[in-house]
Amino acid sequence: MTQSYNITDLKKKFSSKDQKIVLFGAGDIGELANYSFNKLGITVDSFCDNDIEKRGQKYCGIDIMSLDDLLKLEKGTNIFISNNYSSSIGANLKSHGFTNIYDCVELLSKTDFSDQKFKHTHPLKVERRIEYYKNMCHKDEYTTSGVLNIKSLDVQVTERCSLKCTNCSNLMQYYERPVNEDLEKLFLALDRFIECIDKIYEFRVLGGDPFMNKELHKVIEKLASYQKVEKIIIYTNGKIVPKGPNLTCLKNKKVILDITNYGSISNKHDEIVKVCEENNILYSATYPKFWQDCGKILPFQNRTEDEKKRKFIDCCNSDILSLLRGKLYRCPFSANAENLNAIPLNKSDHIDLNDLQISKEDLKIKIKNLVYNKDYITACDYCNGRDYTVKKVKAGEQTKKPLEFVRV
Numbered sequence: 547m548t549q550s551y552n553i554t555d556l557k558k559k560f561s562s563k564d565q566k567i568v569l570f571g572a573g574d575i576g577e578l579a580n581y582s583f584n585k586l587g588i589t590v591d592s593f594c595d596n597d598i599e600k601r602g603q604k605y606c607g608i609d610i611m612s613l614d615d616l617l618k619l620e621k622g623t624n625i626f627i628s629n630n631y632s633s634s635i636g637a638n639l640k641s642h643g644f645t646n647i648y649d650c651v652e653l654l655s656k657t658d659f660s661d662q663k664f665k666h667t668h669p670l671k672v673e674r675r676i677e678y679y680k681n682m683c684h685k686d687e688y689t690t691s692g693v694l695n696i697k698s699l700d701v702q703v704t705e706r707c708s709l710k711c712t713n714c715s716n717l718m719q720y721y722e723r724p725v726n727e728d729l730e731k732l733f734l735a736l737d738r739f740i741e742c743i744d745k746i747y748e749f750r751v752l753g754g755d756p757f758m759n760k761e762l763h764k765v766i767e768k769l770a771s772y773q774k775v776e777k778i779i780i781y782t783n784g785k786i787v788p789k790g791p792n793l794t795c796l797k798n799k800k801v802i803l804d805i806t807n808y809g810s811i812s813n814k815h816d817e818i819v820k821v822c823e824e825n826n827i828l829y830s831a832t833y834p835k836f837w838q839d840c841g842k843i844l845p846f847q848n849r850t851e852d853e854k855k856r857k858f859i860d861c862c863n864s865d866i867l868s869l870l871r872g873k874l875y876r877c878p879f880s881a882n883a884e885n886l887n888a889i890p891l892n893k894s895d896h897i898d899l900n901d902l903q904i905s906k907e908d909l910k911i912k913i914k915n916l917v918y919n920k921d922y923i924t925a926c927d928y929c930n931g932r933d934y935t936v937k938k939v940k941a942g943e944q945t946k947k948p949l950e951f952v953r954v
Contacts, residue, residue: 548627548636548649548683553586553656560588560624568616569650570594570639571629572605574667575679579628579650580606581664582657594625597934617642626650630682634859649683668830670802674777677747682865685918694914696746699739700868700878703727703765707754708785709811712945713841715863715932717882718754720843722948726759731872733768735899739874740772742910748777755783763791770798779804784812787821796827803829808942834941840879840932843888843951847927854922860933861926867917872900876916880925887953892924 559565567583569576572595580590593610595601601612616625621643627635632649639647654676663669681697702716705724712719740746749769756762762780769778778801788796788803796803803822807815815831822829840863849857858864867874868881874897875881883889884896897912898904904912930936 548632548647551648551652553652556653557586557588560586566591566619566623568592568594568611568619568623568625569608569628570616570625570635571627572597572600572603572610573629574664574671574675575630575650575654576628577606577664577667578654578657578659578672578676579626580608581659581662582650582653585657595934622646624648626653630679630862631860632683633685651680651683654679668832670828670830674748674779674802677776681747685865694743694910694917696743696867696917697865698748698750698867699746700750700752700866700881701732701736701765701769702753702868702870702878702881703732703751703756703762704753704759706758707783708758709755709783709808709942710945710948711841711941712943712949713837713839713939713941715837715841716752716754716878717841717843717886717888719841719945719949720882720886720888720951724754726761727765727871729761729764731900732765732869735869735872735874736768736772738899738906738909739869739913740774741906742913743774746772746775748779749775750779750781752781755786756780757782757786757788757792760792763795766795766798766801770795770800775800777802781806782818783808784815784818787814787817793821793825796822797825799828801828803827805829805831807831807833811942811944836938837941838930838932838936839939840930840936842930843883843886844928844930845952849927851922854926857926857929857931858920858922860935861929861931863932864923865917869899873898874913874916876920876923877925879929880923883925883928886951888951889924889928890954895923895925 567590569579569590572593576593583590590608593605593608594616595610600610603610624646626648628650636647659672678697704726705721707718710719781804783806805818863877866877868878870881870885880895897916
């Protein structure tokens, strides 16, 4: 849906002041793309973003316009899509008559970001964010090829958490008797998954809080042993200082510790940072103020097929593959809602990687269909979704006891 280009042609085309550039997506990829253009001596004229709260604001010192304003521009305007929805946004812009639509893959691939610190993007996340973006832009190509490249897999090692966030998008706030993952089932599922794919960029290890599982180090050692994976990201909430084997495993150069700092309740944040620096452990920190309101199990919404398709397409969680209890799911809400018996069981929404009756060939087909050929899942009728229209809630607000929900 987007046009191809090379950097030489790009510099020639935009040497003229008559050529206007709009970056569609005022987020981290937009920041990186703007930097790339600046290094080429090319000026970005505007950002465009679907988030209504960003409209009329500035990003990287550049005005952010609304989609309505963009649609009023000349149809020859050069639009570079700088968010994860390249395919759907490109199709929408083309339907409105725009002809010069590009992604930012080539631009970002040819830029050296090592000498620059960014206001909105942590240095350790630059490479990860670009790789994620590339994968999303090439998603349509993977659908029709024999290659099975996976951008990430969420590996949930525990339901236990040191916090009880009211709006946790992984639904930990609903577990009354949380348990750790069965490592035997987990390792079998991982082996079968790895056997079927060509490459995975990163495993994302989470819970709950992974450090609530004293056997976390066994999981990290297992993940690091796979040649097909580049990164292993461990998410923690700043309340547990890793010790012993769970500290030692973090020294593997594939591993990055991602610390979420919720302020006063993340009371071990500074101590964790100190431990990381003393042990040469790669880490990054995130300071969220708000979340999108996507951590609630809703009553059955009875949405139409078109409504569920739209909810699924627009949701930024709909392509976060998740592994729970040996089963592979399309998103973490689906995984945990099914595990909680909060939504009806639909076997087409997951793959049981522990089912040895499924051959390697059939398993690869099933994984590919789950990743690339889903229009929506059962969970879409019980979830708010996660797009820019969903209201925001304060990050890290706590509940004293597990939230109630209706079991199916």
